[in-house]
Amino acid sequence: MVMRRKEAKDYGTKKMIEGVFKTGDNCLIIEDVITSGSSILETVDDLTAEGIKCSEAVVLLNREQGGTEFLKQNGINVHSLLNLTDLMRYLQEEGCVDQKTVNKVSDYLQTTQIDQKALAKSLSKDRLHLSFAERAKVAKNPVAAQLFQIMATKETTLCLAADVTDATALLNLAEQAGPHICALKTHIDIVDDFHRNLITPLQEIAKRHNFVLFEDRKFCDIGKTIELQYSKGMYKISSWAQLVTAHALLGKGVLDVIKKAEGLEKRGVFLLAEASCSGTLIDAKYSKSTLKMAEEYPDLVTGIVCQSPMFLNNPGLIQLTPGVQIDIKADDVDQQYNSPESVVIEKGCDIAVVGRGITKAADTAVAAEKYKKILWDAYLQRIKKN
Numbered sequence: 066m067v068m069r070r071k072e073a074k075d076y077g078t079k080k081m082i083e084g085v086f087k088t089g090d091n092c093l094i095i096e097d098v099i100t101s102g103s104s105i106l107e108t109v110d111d112l113t114a115e116g117i118k119c120s121e122a123v124v125l126l127n128r129e130q131g132g133t134e135f136l137k138q139n140g141i142n143v144h145s146l147l148n149l150t151d152l153m154r155y156l157q158e159e160g161c162v163d164q165k166t167v168n169k170v171s172d173y174l175q176t177t178q179i180d181q182k183a184l185a186k187s188l189s190k191d192r193l194h195l196s197f198a199e200r201a202k203v204a205k206n207p208v209a210a211q212l213f214q215i216m217a218t219k220e221t222t223l224c225l226a227a228d229v230t231d232a233t234a235l236l237n238l239a240e241q242a243g244p245h246i247c248a249l250k251t252h253i254d255i256v257d258d259f260h261r262n263l264i265t266p267l268q269e270i271a272k273r274h275n276f277v278l279f280e281d282r283k284f285c286d287i288g289k290t291i292e293l294q295y296s297k298g299m300y301k302i303s304s305w306a307q308l309v310t311a312h313a314l315l316g317k318g319v320l321d322v323i324k325k326a327e328g329l330e331k332r333g334v335f336l337l338a339e340a341s342c343s344g345t346l347i348d349a350k351y352s353k354s355t356l357k358m359a360e361e362y363p364d365l366v367t368g369i370v371c372q373s374p375m376f377l378n379n380p381g382l383i384q385l386t387p388g389v390q391i392d393i394k395a396d397d398v399d400q401q402y403n404s405p406e407s408v409v410i411e412k413g414c415d416i417a418v419v420g421r422g423i424t425k426a427a428d429t430a431v432a433a434e435k436y437k438k439i440l441w442d443a444y445l446q447r448i449k450k451n
Contacts, residue, residue: 067092067117069108081111088116099124099143100205101179102132106139126152131179138181149174179203191377193413196448204381205363208277208307208333212367212383212416215247215275221437222409222444224248224279224385226420230255232263239267242423242433243274248308250279250418253300264305280306283337288318296326303328308367310335313355320362333367335385338375342388372403374413386414390422391439405436409443 067084086092092112096105099122109119120140127133127145136143153170156162183202192200201213216222223246227238235256239249249271253259271278280302284291291311296303303326311319311334323334338355340347356375359366359382368383369375376382390402408414419436426432 067112069111082115082117086115086117089118090116091118091120094119094122094141096122096124098126098128099132099136099145100128100130101184101203102136102139102141102143103184105132105136105141105143109139109141129174130177131181135179135181135184192380192382192415193374193377193447195380197415197444200380206333206365206367206381207331209367209381209383211307211331212247212277215277216416219245219247219275220441221245221247222414222416222440223433223437224250224416224418225423225433226250226281226387226418227424228252228255228420229424230257232256232258232260235263236266236270238424238429239270239274241429243270243276245430245433245437246274246276247416248277248279250281251306252281253302259299261299261301268305277307278305279308281310283310283312284319284323285312285314286319287315288322291319291322292326295323296328301328303332305329307331308333308335310337310370312337313351313358317358317361320358320365324362324365332365334362334365335368335370335383336366337370339371339373368415372412377413384413384415385418386412386416387418387420389414389417389419389436389440391436405439406443409440410447 067082067086070081070083094105094108099105105122112119120142122136122141122143124143124145125147127143127148129148129150133143133145149170153162153167157164157167180202183199196217197213198217201210201217204210204213225238225242225246225248227235227249229235229238235251256263267278282294282302284294286294294302295309302309307329309323311323313319313336320334323332336355336359338347338352352371352375356369359369360379363381366382368385370385370387372386374384376384386403386408388402389405389408391405403412405417408417417440423429423432423436
């Protein structure tokens with residue numbers, strides 16, 4: 066029996082494949098769930114590198130999204146104990162779910178079949194090589210897929226940090242910058258004159274200009290508290306923000322709660338793995354653990370907030386990088402800034418967060434368009450270079 070690690074440890078044998086084996090052995094791969102088949106194919110690659118032959122895999126549950134067909138094309142026969150359609154039928158027969166839920170799952174499976182060509186290409190290249198249109202096809206979180214499509218269509222990687230304290234100013238910013246951004250990031254609790262009536266026009270602007278509403282709440286608490294912060298209170302974040310941020314500090318509970326809470330069906334989370342402020346206590350070990358947690362929730366986690374290219378082999382995740390501004394290295398508090406070009410080409414940024422460089426500009430629309438163009442040109446340079 067052998068075991069494949071997700072990543073080599075910094076101690077011990079430091080190997081990806083652990084166990085008793087010899088060159089030429091045949092190995093049957095056992096997996097719990099198959100969606101795209103990419104994890105099994107990656108396992109095959111690691112085993113093959115050790116001289117172990119692989120042609121068969123057994124999985125507990127086949128989600129019927131094209132993974133078995135993809136693996137068959139790559140020489141791997143998959144034997145599944147259950148498929149999702151049969152599982153839902155059994156659950157319905159036992160009275161655990163109703164017909165509406167069964168139909169909903171069936172419709173989801175039909176609309177989320179993997180693009181085998183895009184998947185094959187993504188496995189052969191890291192995310193910095195791929196276009197956003199290609200990455201949209203392999204994103205497992207629906208908001209990530211939507212963002213990639215918006216970015217490709219509008220030719221923008223710009224997220225505006227609308228840190229204003231006036232409701233009218235927030236709406237004006239959204240309207241003026243809207244044509245040039247893929248997401249509007251808010252701190253809704255700093256709006257002095259907040260009223261629930263603010264949300265509807267904000268949603269209308271987002272729909273008209275095709276961008277995502279993103280509440281930078283940075284959830285970090287026990288489960289029940291997060292549930293209330295997310296879906297209750299005066300802000301009812303889950304009812305309008307497709308994206309939120311969260312810390313991994315208190316473990317997986319934050320993601321479990323956000324996933325199950327009432328609100329928008331299509332939702333996503335950016336986990337904070339690195340910070341752009343000076344004096345941060347976040348270290349490399351914490352960043353690594355955050356990324357691992359993100360990879361365990363591919364249907365919920367949209368991406369990672371970080372300052373470096375941490376997950377090159379996962380093109381379905383989005384790197385969100387704050388602290389981007391032209392010609393300024395730091396402010397008078399603790400914010401460290403990066404130039405648009407360096408953050409995209411050198412640091413692997415997919416979506417750049419710009420705040421005061423736009424909100425304090427004499428003409429918001431002109432400034433937003435300027436950042437949009439510089440960032441997009443840097444992205445084109447990156448994928449052309451790679």
